[in-house]
Amino acid sequence: MRAHASDRLSEASTYNLVVLLVGANMVKVVVLPILFATLLFSTALGEKPKAEAFGKTAAGKAVSLFTLKNDNGMVAKVMTRGATLVELHVPDRDGQLADVVFGFDDVAGYESADNAYFGCTAGRVANRIARGKFTLDGKEYSLAINNEPNHLHGGVERSLDKVVWDAKPLDNKYGRGVRFSYTSPDGEEGYPGTLTVTVTYILPKKRNVLDIRYTASTDKATPINLTNHAYFNLSGHGSETIHEHVLRLNADKYTPVDDTLIPTGEIASVEGTPLDFRKPRKIGARIEQLAKTAALGYDHNFVLNEPESDDKPNLAAILFDKSSGRRLRISTTEPGIQFYSGNFLAGAKGKDGKVYAHQSGLCLETQHFPDSINQPKFPNTVLQPGEEFTSLTRLSFSTDADAAGKKSPASPKKAK
Numbered sequence: 001m002r003a004h005a006s007d008r009l010s011e012a013s014t015y016n017l018v019v020l021l022v023g024a025n026m027v028k029v030v031v032l033p034i035l036f037a038t039l040l041f042s043t044a045l046g047e048k049p050k051a052e053a054f055g056k057t058a059a060g061k062a063v064s065l066f067t068l069k070n071d072n073g074m075v076a077k078v079m080t081r082g083a084t085l086v087e088l089h090v091p092d093r094d095g096q097l098a099d100v101v102f103g104f105d106d107v108a109g110y111e112s113a114d115n116a117y118f119g120c121t122a123g124r125v126a127n128r129i130a131r132g133k134f135t136l137d138g139k140e141y142s143l144a145i146n147n148e149p150n151h152l153h154g155g156v157e158r159s160l161d162k163v164v165w166d167a168k169p170l171d172n173k174y175g176r177g178v179r180f181s182y183t184s185p186d187g188e189e190g191y192p193g194t195l196t197v198t199v200t201y202i203l204p205k206k207r208n209v210l211d212i213r214y215t216a217s218t219d220k221a222t223p224i225n226l227t228n229h230a231y232f233n234l235s236g237h238g239s240e241t242i243h244e245h246v247l248r249l250n251a252d253k254y255t256p257v258d259d260t261l262i263p264t265g266e267i268a269s270v271e272g273t274p275l276d277f278r279k280p281r282k283i284g285a286r287i288e289q290l291a292k293t294a295a296l297g298y299d300h301n302f303v304l305n306e307p308e309s310d311d312k313p314n315l316a317a318i319l320f321d322k323s324s325g326r327r328l329r330i331s332t333t334e335p336g337i338q339f340y341s342g343n344f345l346a347g348a349k350g351k352d353g354k355v356y357a358h359q360s361g362l363c364l365e366t367q368h369f370p371d372s373i374n375q376p377k378f379p380n381t382v383l384q385p386g387e388e389f390t391s392l393t394r395l396s397f398s399t400d401a402d403a404a405g406k407k408s409p410a411s412p413k414k415a416k
């Protein structure tokens with residue numbers, strides 16, 4: 001960031017004043033170095049991401065896009081509609097960047113029926129609520145049934161993925177980012193309470209990491225479950241399939257579901273099932289065994305093993321793509337992760353004309369368990385007035401070249 005002329009003027013008059021007060025020698029030895037260091041520091045901190053126009057919603061609301069870049073060349077683009085991750089460019093083993101998440105080139109794409117929650121913040125309650133019903137403090141609530149016979153991802157018109165959020169760009173010691181905030185009025189999409197939510201994306205300057213932090217508060221007891229719904233293909237979005245990706249999940253258990261994908265309440269071992277990813281396994285190796293189930297593939301909530309310590313997010317998943325060498329490690333403070341293998345994708349046309357075919361992208365959604373509001377044995381999802389909900393999910397990227405001790409080039413080449 002360049003200093004403005006007015007800043008330089010005020011720096012000059014401050015200098016004269018300091019010379020008068022403490023003498024020229026003192027200025028050279030003590031004051032000048034301090035001034036210089038302060039200037040350097042403020043320049044380094046002065047690069048808040050700028051808002052760019054991304055277009056307008058059908059209702060005429062302006063949507064802004066922010067580009068976050070780090071010193072290694074990694075780029076994340078996020079927009080105010082749905083506090084959505086639109087692009088994520090990460091280096092492969094040769095330093096070549098590719099965009100590894102699904103999305104659209106414009107707001108109309110995101111508003112179309114082709115958008116299966118690409119990159120959005122899902123909520124107020126991500127995943128399903130059985131038959132769209134729950135009872136809280138003696139009152140029964142009815143929500144939209146948008147995934148027969150259940151409620152999915154917070155509703156139809158005003159779920160968190162569809163509204164336009166406020167945005168505050170950030171540049172601080174953690175990195176560059178954007179804090180999105182949205183206040184959902186009492187009763188919106190049928191949920192009780194005025195809910196204030198923030199989602200902050202931060203890209204640290206030196207590390208290939210994207211942190212997603214959530215906070216929420218309410219004025220009435222209300223269920224919440226917040227996640228990011230990015231679809232990944234580590235070979236680059238639009239690549240054919242994720243069957244060759246290798247996945248490890250830090251989960252000995254999962255929550256079995258009925259044929260409408262609602263948990264039965266049981267917490268079962270993955271042992272002896274195609275859901276056993278305790279050791280790294282190719283996604284395609286056993287997916288056929290699930291083709292005839294209601295999910296048509298993987299679409300399960302895994303119960304993460306207990307964290308080893310409370311002070312850091314818990315390892316949830318490690319995804320590896322041999323063809324590019326890219327590796328994604330997901331850690332989180334959430335108790336579960338939904339592994340969805342893109343079974344309902346059906347050839348939508350996304351960014352750069354790329355086609356998103358059946359099982360060509362996968363979601364790893366850190367979350368509380370589906371339908372928790374109706375499942376007394378699952379971890380609690382009811383937020384009470386006066387409480388603050390906080391949660392962190394960290395996406396860390398590396399390559400097999402890093403792992404072999406050959407660091408990938410400091411300044412990656414541009415993607416073709």
Ligand code: BGC
Nearest residue numbers: 116117127299338340344365
């Ligand atoms: C769910 C899938 C659903 C998809 C919507 C996932 O979170 O688990 O069942 O089809 O979202 O795109």
